[in-house]
Amino acid sequence: MHELSIATSILDAVEREGKLHPEASFKAVGLRIGEVSGVDIDSLTFGWEAITKDTEWESLKLVIESVPRKNRCTQCGNEFAVRDYEIECPACHSLATVNLSGDELDIAYIEAEELEGAEA
Numbered sequence: 001m002h003e004l005s006i007a008t009s010i011l012d013a014v015e016r017e018g019k020l021h022p023e024a025s026f027k028a029v030g031l032r033i034g035e036v037s038g039v040d041i042d043s044l045t046f047g048w049e050a051i052t053k054d055t056e057w058e059s060l061k062l063v064i065e066s067v068p069r070k071n072r073c074t075q076c077g078n079e080f081a082v083r084d085y086e087i088e089c090p091a092c093h094s095l096a097t098v099n100l101s102g103d104e105l106d107i108a109y110i111e112a113e114e115l116e117g118a119e120a
């Protein structure tokens with residue numbers, strides 16, 4: 001059910017944009033979802049289809065980009081991909097590393113097309 005509430009909040013954001021840009025026709029919503037965000041992409045896609053079915057947003061596609069988890073070492077500044085929750089710096093073996101990415105859930109963009117004949 002978590003994914004369904006995420007889908008609902010994405011749709012809320014799209015509807016807000018739609019009110020601001022009545023001349024635009026939305027084609028796709030781009031999402032950036034971190035691989036450790038805990039979001040199940042299949043469930044999210046399914047929830048999205050369920051809430052947009054038979055609405056004006058039915059043809060709006062979700063385009064999901066998975067963001068890998070990365071950490072940065074505070075000792076040597078090395079940035080590295082985290083595998084299997086192993087946070088040790090591969091360069092200097094320090095454990096003092098901080099998370100850079102991988103838990104985000106962002107709307108990256110909304111792809112729109114101006115309706116034909118719309119006034120500028």
Ligand SMILES: [Zn+2]
Pocket residue numbers: 073074075076077078089090091092093094
């Ligand atoms: Zn290091």
